[in-house]
Amino acid sequence: MSSRESVSADAAERHEKAGNTVAATIKDIAKKTGLGLATISSYLNGGNVREKNRILIEAAIEELHFEVNEVARGLKTNQTKTIGVVIPELNNVFCAEIITGIEDIMRNHGYALVICDCRTDPLRECDAVEFLYRKRVDGLINMPVNQDGRHLKPFMDAGKPIVLLDRKLNGVDCDSVLVDNLEAAKQAVNIFLQNGHRRIGMIGGPAEIYTGQERLTGYRLGLMEAGITPEERLIALGDYTIRGGMRCMRELIEHNPDMTAVFVANYEMTMGAVIGMNEMGIHMADDISVIGFDNGEFARACKPRLMIVSQPTREIAERAADLMLTRLKESANAKDEGAVSISRRRGRIIKLPTSMTEGKSVRNITE
Amino acid sequence: MSSRESVSADAAERHEKAGNTVAATIKDIAKKTGLGLATISSYLNGGNVREKNRILIEAAIEELHFEVNEVARGLKTNQTKTIGVVIPELNNVFCAEIITGIEDIMRNHGYALVICDCRTDPLRECDAVEFLYRKRVDGLINMPVNQDGRHLKPFMDAGKPIVLLDRKLNGVDCDSVLVDNLEAAKQAVNIFLQNGHRRIGMIGGPAEIYTGQERLTGYRLGLMEAGITPEERLIALGDYTIRGGMRCMRELIEHNPDMTAVFVANYEMTMGAVIGMNEMGIHMADDISVIGFDNGEFARACKPRLMIVSQPTREIAERAADLMLTRLKESANAKDEGAVSISRRRGRIIKLPTSMTEGKSVRNITE
DNA sequence: TATAGAACTCGTAACGTTTCGGTTTGTTGT
DNA sequence: ACAACAAACCGAAACGTTACGAGTTCTATA
Numbered sequence: 001m002s003s004r005e006s007v008s009a010d011a012a013e014r015h016e017k018a019g020n021t022v023a024a025t026i027k028d029i030a031k032k033t034g035l036g037l038a039t040i041s042s043y044l045n046g047g048n049v050r051e052k053n054r055i056l057i058e059a060a061i062e063e064l065h066f067e068v069n070e071v072a073r074g075l076k077t078n079q080t081k082t083i084g085v086v087i088p089e090l091n092n093v094f095c096a097e098i099i100t101g102i103e104d105i106m107r108n109h110g111y112a113l114v115i116c117d118c119r120t121d122p123l124r125e126c127d128a129v130e131f132l133y134r135k136r137v138d139g140l141i142n143m144p145v146n147q148d149g150r151h152l153k154p155f156m157d158a159g160k161p162i163v164l165l166d167r168k169l170n171g172v173d174c175d176s177v178l179v180d181n182l183e184a185a186k187q188a189v190n191i192f193l194q195n196g197h198r199r200i201g202m203i204g205g206p207a208e209i210y211t212g213q214e215r216l217t218g219y220r221l222g223l224m225e226a227g228i229t230p231e232e233r234l235i236a237l238g239d240y241t242i243r244g245g246m247r248c249m250r251e252l253i254e255h256n257p258d259m260t261a262v263f264v265a266n267y268e269m270t271m272g273a274v275i276g277m278n279e280m281g282i283h284m285a286d287d288i289s290v291i292g293f294d295n296g297e298f299a300r301a302c303k304p305r306l307m308i309v310s311q312p313t314r315e316i317a318e319r320a321a322d323l324m325l326t327r328l329k330e331s332a333n334a335k336d337e338g339a340v341s342i343s344r345r346r347g348r349i350i351k352l353p354t355s356m357t358e359g360k361s362v363r364n365i366t367e
Numbered sequence: 368m369s370s371r372e373s374v375s376a377d378a379a380e381r382h383e384k385a386g387n388t389v390a391a392t393i394k395d396i397a398k399k400t401g402l403g404l405a406t407i408s409s410y411l412n413g414g415n416v417r418e419k420n421r422i423l424i425e426a427a428i429e430e431l432h433f434e435v436n437e438v439a440r441g442l443k444t445n446q447t448k449t450i451g452v453v454i455p456e457l458n459n460v461f462c463a464e465i466i467t468g469i470e471d472i473m474r475n476h477g478y479a480l481v482i483c484d485c486r487t488d489p490l491r492e493c494d495a496v497e498f499l500y501r502k503r504v505d506g507l508i509n510m511p512v513n514q515d516g517r518h519l520k521p522f523m524d525a526g527k528p529i530v531l532l533d534r535k536l537n538g539v540d541c542d543s544v545l546v547d548n549l550e551a552a553k554q555a556v557n558i559f560l561q562n563g564h565r566r567i568g569m570i571g572g573p574a575e576i577y578t579g580q581e582r583l584t585g586y587r588l589g590l591m592e593a594g595i596t597p598e599e600r601l602i603a604l605g606d607y608t609i610r611g612g613m614r615c616m617r618e619l620i621e622h623n624p625d626m627t628a629v630f631v632a633n634y635e636m637t638m639g640a641v642i643g644m645n646e647m648g649i650h651m652a653d654d655i656s657v658i659g660f661d662n663g664e665f666a667r668a669c670k671p672r673l674m675i676v677s678q679p680t681r682e683i684a685e686r687a688a689d690l691m692l693t694r695l696k697e698s699a700n701a702k703d704e705g706a707v708s709i710s711r712r713r714g715r716i717i718k719l720p721t722s723m724t725e726g727k728s729v730r731n732i733t734e
Numbered sequence: 735t736a737t738a739g740a741a742c743t744c745g746t747a748a749c750g751t752t753t754c755g756g757t758t759t760g761t762t763g764t
Numbered sequence: 765a766c767a768a769c770a771a772a773c774c775g776a777a778a779c780g781t782t783a784c785g786a787g788t789t790c791t792a793t794a
Contacts, residue, residue, distance in 0.1 A: 025780055036744040041782055050742065050790090071441045071503055072780035075749050080438060082481070082502075090467045096458035100484045103457070107483065107495075112502050114449070114479045117467045128474075135449075135479050136438055242664060271668050278670040297609060301638050303645040303670065392750055403774040408752055417760090417772065439750035442779050 024064035032060040044068055074136075079332075082112045083324060084132030086142045087165075088120040094267060094294050094313065095143065098165060101317025102141065109325060111138070118145060126151045133158070139324050144169055147208055161327030163320050167210040174347040175327065177320045181211050184309045184354040185218025186225075188263045188291040191307070191356065193226050196366035197261040197289060201234045203248040203273055204265050209240070215265040234259065238269045245272020246279075253280065253288070260289060260365060267294035274302060289362040296357055307359030312352050319350050391431035399427040411435055441503075446699075449479045450691060451499030453509045454532075455487040461634060461661050461680065462510060465532060468684025469508065476692060478505070485512060493518045500525070506691050511536055514575055528694030530687050534577040541714040542694065544687045548578050551676045551721040552585025553592075555630045555658040558674070558723065560593050563733035564628040564656060568601045570615040570640055571632050576607070582632040601626065605636045612639020613646075620647065620655070627656060627732060634661035641669060656729040663724055674726030679719050686717050 033056040116128035133154040139161040149172030164176040205212025220230045238244030264270040270292030292308045299306040400423040483495035500521040506528040516539030531543040572579025587597045605611030631637040637659030659675045666673040
């Protein structure tokens with residue numbers, strides 16, 4: 001017993017000895033205050049302790065610069081207070097803005113965000129998810145690239161919460177935060193119609209991506225409701241890249257000399273479309289009216305200022321974080337009740353409205 | 368003892384009982400193979416085991432779906448295989464591009480990146496660093512907002528590696544990855560000079576930020592080497608925001624009717640400058656020649672295409688990751704030798720060259 | 735003032751690894 | 765066949781928490 005004494009010197013002694021700081025542990029606090037381990041732990045976790053002990057503990061914590069070891073806690077509680085995030089492209093303002101928002105909120109709740117960029121590659125996305133699973137993050141936030149939700153399996157099986165961003169996955173029952181893409185596209189088309197346009201082109205996203213489908217459907221619906229039959233040659237499908245946007249715009253213009261307006265269905269392609277027009281010497285508004293997507297900053301920098309569909313990134317972030325936080329709380333509580341409640345849960349789907357941001361890129365051709 | 372037996376059923380049994388998967392542990396593998404704990408651990412960490420045992424172990428791992436618990440390992444080894452990243456703005460393409468690059472490399476080495484956006488707020492930056500420290504990340508990558516390196520103290524004291532991005536901190540001895548801002552600005556000025564410009568304006572960054580200082584100095588030097596005395600009224604200092612860029616461009620134009628060219632010292636302000644010119648009805652190149660900074664995509668979308676200084680984000684990322692990885696290895700090895708070697712280390716500073724990306728935004732006014 | 739009940743405290747046993755020192759097994763050269 | 769040595773193996777003790785059940789101290793009521 002005496003040997004034990006001499007071996008486990010408290011933090012202060014160790015400090016002296018090593019010549020530099022060694023983190024104090026809960027044991028050091030217990031020893032210093034004369035209280036038991038469990039009492040300290042209870043205090044640290046918001047439990048009640050007698051006033052005089054509270055003072056004692058706080059003094060000891062102060063003096064020894066104690067900080068709880070979150071790794072040890074994590075081992076015991078089986079949670080890392082860490083959320084994994086997998087997105088297609090970090091250097092994509094739409095993604096980045098949402099992530100920033102989520103990060104802010106989650107950090108305020110003690111959660112760290114581990115971010116993985118899968119570069120729009122389904123394989124990389126799988127890798128990233130597995131990586132995060134091995135890192136034992138408590139939940140996953142994902143703007144999915146894979147069509148089926150196969151890559152989500154590890155988290156599904158483990159019953160860990162998943163929140164999908166921007167894109168719904170058919171046949172996958174997950175919490176998701178989306179925008180009303182259909183309505184957004186319809187609005188854009190309507191603005192063109194109100195300004196007298198009839199031959200309206202669309203630069204759409206990949207047919208296999210949710211947002212691409214929805215926005216295209218909205219475009220078609222908008223036209224049909226005005227009694228116009230959508231024509232295939234007025235539709236060009238790009239791959240959500242700048243290059244794709246340039247190509248589509250060129251195609252559209254070449255095949256449709258009579259086209260007066262174009263709706264572009266994401267930010268990168270909007271940029272590409274603008275570049276394409278510049279290079280072809282075609283003037284926005286004067287020659288062809290344009291409504292783009294996302295990124296108000298780019299829109300303001302265009303000449304003339306570009307009208308765009310704006311997505312509520314701030315709110316998307318808030319909703320996603322809320323959803324995650326709720327699920328996290330649920331699974332914490334679920335320890336008490338039967339584990340069934342978790343597996344029985346159904347994914348909540350939140351659909352937020354977009355808004356139009358004014359610009360000068362749509363010409364009124366009625367007069 | 369018999370009670371102990373019945374309590375610690377192996378993973379397979381537990382699996383059956385609970386009705387859903389329970390992670391197998393190293394103990395389960397030991398039991399299944401009849402080998403000792405230490406042997407399994409040794410195998411997992413790349414140690415040598417006898418061929419037949421290797422096969423045994425691998426089979427057991429396969430069968431029980433064993434995966435090492437990185438949290439438990441972290442508790443024991445005192446490292447989380449996690450790196451903290453603190454940046455001023457995630458939705459800033461320059462930042463985002465560097466982070467993506469770093470993330471890719473670090474993940475390939477088993478490190479996760481915990482990213483914190485401090486919104487260019489020194490206080491938030493301090494918070495973020497403390498947060499990461501409590502999360503016990505193994506190292507810190509930071510594009511600093513605070514002037515003095517005070518916010519880095521926790522990591523300094525703990526002897527945990529720090530890599531600074533983009534900005535050097537005076538009096539702080541840290542590994543840093545920078546670009547040659549001075550030379551970049553000189554190059555831009557020289558291009559203007561070669562095209563016959565003499566009255567060259569500059570939209571510079573905040574006086575207290577490293578890159579702002581360097582780029583301004585480069586501008587001054589470039590002029591002086593050509594025998595031109597820099598004039599204060601040709602210099603407008605912004606705050607690296609779009610709004611600031613707009614304001615500066617307006618000021619410059621109002622105060623200098625004879626100005627023929629402007630160099631803008633970061634991306635956001637470049638965008639702002641372009642917007643400002645658009646709104647004032649001033650044409651790029653024709654009226655005023657412009658060289659901007661960063662973001663080739665934006666430059667390509669401008670009309671006429673904007674000439675810019677390009678920073679090698681890919682290489683910045685590589686160097687930063689390399690630096691971090693090396694330091695990490697060093698501190699791992701340092702356990703053997705005296706701890707002195709760590710504290711004695713001096714910060715390595717890597718300075719990378721920028722390049723000019725062609726555009727049509729500089730007019731030759733000699734003819 | 736005694737006492738029931740609540741409120742607080744305690745020791746011990748986990749959580750799943752790694753590591754230390756010592757033991758066993760295998761290999762080589764004679 | 766046997767020493768001598770290396771390589772592989774082993775159990776137990778950590779790492780710093782939390783959680784359980786039981787024990788202790790308060791507080792309020794009779």
